[in-house]
Amino acid sequence: MWGSLVASAVELQIGQAIAPPGAVASVPVNVSGASDAVAAQFDVCFNSSVVWHR
Secondary structure: OOOOOOOOOOEEEEOOOOOOOOOOOOOOEEEEOOOOOOOOOOOOOOOOOOOOOO
């Protein structure tokens, strides 16, 4: 036997940000369950009729 494989759940949580129109908003992101992770890449989709974007 070469070893055992253990699967763990990785969770990505995206918080909320409130800003007036035209302002830059920082959105908090939390990743848990990813040991030894050195980078993350993801896309955030939003309703453009509610959120103004450039």
